[in-house]
Amino acid sequence: MIYLKSPAEITKIRAACRIIGELFEELGTMIHAGVNTWELDRFAESFILAKGGKPAFKGYRVPGLKPFPGTLCTSPNSVIVHGIPSKKVILNEGDIIGIDVGVIKDGYYGDAARTYAVGQISEEACALMEATHEALMIGIAAAVPGARVGDISHAIGSHIAAKGYFPADDLTGHGVGRELHEEPQIPNSGRAGYGPRLEAGMTLAIEPMVNIGTNRVKEKGWEFMVADGSLSAHFEHSILLTNAGSEILTNA
Numbered sequence: 001m002i003y004l005k006s007p008a009e010i011t012k013i014r015a016a017c018r019i020i021g022e023l024f025e026e027l028g029t030m031i032h033a034g035v036n037t038w039e040l041d042r043f044a045e046s047f048i049l050a051k052g053g054k055p056a057f058k059g060y061r062v063p064g065l066k067p068f069p070g071t072l073c074t075s076p077n078s079v080i081v082h083g084i085p086s087k088k089v090i091l092n093e094g095d096i097i098g099i100d101v102g103v104i105k106d107g108y109y110g111d112a113a114r115t116y117a118v119g120q121i122s123e124e125a126c127a128l129m130e131a132t133h134e135a136l137m138i139g140i141a142a143a144v145p146g147a148r149v150g151d152i153s154h155a156i157g158s159h160i161a162a163k164g165y166f167p168a169d170d171l172t173g174h175g176v177g178r179e180l181h182e183e184p185q186i187p188n189s190g191r192a193g194y195g196p197r198l199e200a201g202m203t204l205a206i207e208p209m210v211n212i213g214t215n216r217v218k219e220k221g222w223e224f225m226v227a228d229g230s231l232s233a234h235f236e237h238s239i240l241l242t243n244a245g246s247e248i249l250t251n252a
Contacts, residue, residue: 001182001183002175002182002183002184002196002202003175003177003178003182003183003202003203004199004200004201004202005177005178005201005202005203005240006201009108009177009178010201010203010240012105012106012107012108013108013109013110013176013177013203013238013240013249014240014249015105015106015108016053016103016104016105016106016108016109016110017103017110017112017238017249017250018110018249018250018252019047019048019051019052019053019103019105019110020101020102020103020110020111020112020238020250021112021250021251021252022047022051022252023044023047023048023101023103024099024101024112024114024250024252025252026043026047027040027043027044027099027116028116030043031091031097031116031118032091032118032119033091033092033093033095033118033119034090034091035090035091036086036087036088036089036090036091037072037074037076037083037085037086037089037091037097038085038086038087038089039087040072040074040085040099041070041071041072041074041085044071044072044101045058045071048071048101048103051105052105053103053104053105054103054104054105055071055101055102055103055104056101056102056103056104056109056110056111056180057070057071057072057073057100057101057102057180058070058071060180065221065222068082068084068222069084069085070084070085071085071101072085072099072100072101073098073099073100073101073113074089074097074098074099075097075098075099075100075223075232075234076089076091076095076096076097076098077095077096077097077231077232078225078226078229078230078231078232079098079223079224079225079232080098080168080171080209080211080217080224080225080226080232080234081098081100081113081168081171081209081223081224081234082100082222082223082224083098083222083223084221084222084223091118092118093118093119093120094118094119094120094121094122094125095117095118095121096115096116096117096118096121096125096128096129096231096233097115097116097118098113098114098115098116098232098233098234099113099114099115099116100112100113100234100236101113102180104180107178108177108178109176109177109178109179109180110176110238110249110250111176111180111205111236111238111250112205112236112237112238112250113207113234113235113236114234114235114236115129115132115133115233115234115235117129124212124231125231127163128165128210128212128231128232128233129233131159131160131163131165131210131233132160132165132208132209132210132233132234132235133233133235134159135156135159135160135188135208135210135235136156136206136207136208136235136236136237138155138156138159139152139153139155139156139173139186139188139206139208140206140237140239140246140248141155141245141246142154142155142156143198143204143206143239143241143246144198144241144245144246145198145199145200145241145242145243146197146198147197147198148192148193148194148195148196148197148198149184149185149186149190149194149195149196149198150190150191150192150193150194150195151192151193151195151198152173152186152190152198152206153186153187153188153189153190153191153195154189154190154191154192155192156188156189156206156208157187157188157189157190160188160189160208160210161189165210165211165212166210166211166212166213166214166215167187167188167189167208167209167210167211167215168188168209168210168211168215168217168224168226168232169215169216169217170217171188171209171217171224172185172186172187172188172207173185173186173187173188173204173205173206173207173236174186174204174205175202175203175204175205176203176204176205176238177203183196184196184204186204186205186206186207188207188208188209188210198241199241200241200242200243201240201241202240202241203238203239203240203241203249204238204239204241205236205237205238205239206236206237206239207234207235207236207237208234208235208236209232209233209234210232210233210234211226211230211231211232212226212230212231212232213226213228213229213230213231214226214227214228214230216228236250237249237250237251238250
């Protein structure tokens with residue numbers, strides 16, 4: 001089922017998303033060589049709780065796995081998504097790290113991700129991050145009432161391919177709001193003109209996950225990694241579709 005949101009629901013989704021945008025600004029000041037991902041996670045949980053929200057990922061369940069233990073998904077370098085925060089994962093100069101976070105406030109959800117540079121990074125890593133963020137913004141621009149989900153997917157995938165990169169296999173964006181993951185799924189490649197029709201009042205989480213070396217992934221518990229060990233970047237916003245276009249909700 002694809003959910004259209006009422007004005008009252010949108011107000012609550014907007015509040016959850018605002019916490020995420022503010023959190024990302026704070027995390028940007030904390031990411032440097034020597035910090036471990038457990039420290040980032042502890043800060044994020046305290047920040048969210050102080051703003052009146054709750055971590056949406058902590059305790060999240062999927063069949064066959066233990067509940068997710070963190071507030072953040074912290075995914076360095078070749079980890080695409082769902083990296084588990086740990087005192088043993090220490091950031092080094094030149095790393096990149098994707099941070100994905102969900103917040104629930106007053107029963108409604110927001111979801112977003114951002115990839116950060118740790119100090120000075122390589123030109124290769126910088127170009128990947130830039131292309132992935134561009135793909136996100138191009139996908140958001142394609143998310144307008146009357147278009148189809150495939151138009152978002154095609155816009156994202158075409159940009160990724162033109163840059164010589166690969167969308168991570170079977171990892172998609174999704175609807176968000178009443179639940180953390182709603183319909184429709186939003187692949188990061190696809191055919192224009194296909195898929196569910198987009199309508200004003202939809203709230204979507206669009207999230208390119210882009211690899212340098214291959215589209216193939218391997219799984220280890222919660223974590224998805226690039227199969228050849230090359231770098232991956234991840235950017236995501238929750239957005240609202242309006243008659244005037246799409247509005248980003250997860251900015252500060």
